[in-house]
Amino acid sequence: MKILLVEDDSGLADMVRRTLTEAGYAADVAFDAPSGIEAFEIDPTYDLVILDLMLPGLERGGMAVCERIRELSSGVPVLMLTALDSMRTKVQGLDAGADDYVVKPFHVAELLARVRALLRRSPTAHAPVLSAQGVSLDPATRTAIRGSRRIELTAKEFAVLEYLMRNTGRIVSSSELIDHAWDSNYDGFSNVVQTYVRYLRQKLTADGEPDIIVTRRGSGYTINPDA
Known part of the structure; x- marks a missing residue:
């Protein structure tokens, strides 16, 4: 946000x-x-x-x-x-x-x-609690849950995951994620997004759970909506 x-x-x-x-x-x-x-x-x-x-x-x-x-x-x-x-x-x-x-x-x-x-x-807040691929994200309490376990996320990890979940089914580019999860003073490199997506994958996947963040090489990242 x-x-x-x-x-x-x-x-x-x-x-x-x-x-x-x-x-x-x-x-x-x-x-x-x-x-x-x-x-x-x-x-x-x-x-x-x-x-x-x-x-x-x-x-x-x-x-x-x-x-x-x-x-x-x-x-x-x-x-x-x-x-x-x-x-x-x-x-x-x-x-x-x-x-x-x-x-x-x-x-x-x-x-x-x-x-x-x-x-x-806000018009961008489609639901009080976001849900996709077995992950629930509550922006009000800043909590993430997958299955029965609570996932501890840093503020920036939460911001990246929240934006991806608000845009399920759509490919989000690295530059778009930077625009929405970092402020205008950020002058680093776009691979910061790749780094945070890696952090999220490590925390979101356990015990053989499938990865919910899909990389579209050359385009960005997406989370598929629930069927």
């Missing part, structure tokens, strides 16, 4: 980005209203936008960014951050197209809970 964070406080932005990354999300950051709009115009496939209300660069700050995002996408969830704890401000944010809001200062646990809730409502 890939999240766009638009926040002008660099310290808070860094803390939220690290929190999201540690939770298994890929997060890009923009620091003012024009940059936030530009980031979404360049890549409107973000799964969620976390948007500060008081942003520099445009007269109406985060309200203007939210309205522009809504012009480009009616479905992407928008979580608004505001230091103004007034009903009028909250109503204005929701009327501008936000789906939810968090008042600053906030607890990290609350932010992550609201992120998970909005992602479950």
Whole structure:
């Protein structure tokens, strides 16, 4: 899952980005209203936008960014951050197209809970629990189960497997996986995907279980849907 964070406080932005990354999300950051709009115009496939209300660069700050995002996408969830704890401000944010809001200062646990809730409502969240080839993946609890055993995955392993399972039956290229499981600052090599797919295969297969991730040489990876 890939999240766009638009926040002008660099310290808070860094803390939220690290929190999201540690939770298994890929997060890009923009620091003012024009940059936030530009980031979404360049890549409107973000799964969620976390948007500060008081942003520099445009007269109406985060309200203007939210309205522009809504012009480009009616479905992407928008979580608004505001230091103004007034009903009028909250109503204005929701009327501008936000789906939810968090008042600053906030607890990290609350932010992550609201992120998970909005992602479950996202058009890309086809089901609360993903299931394919005997593997169940619960994005809400970040757990993976095959048969009767629970599989411990790192945040990045979970992100790769989640994206593949959300796209069962479709070949996903390495570059597409990098786009959705790593943030825009990633400048490494595409073989990082091959490495993480190997990690996943080692953890997902035990006692002769078949491999659920299929390599399409020269094209990418796929997980076949259940028959």
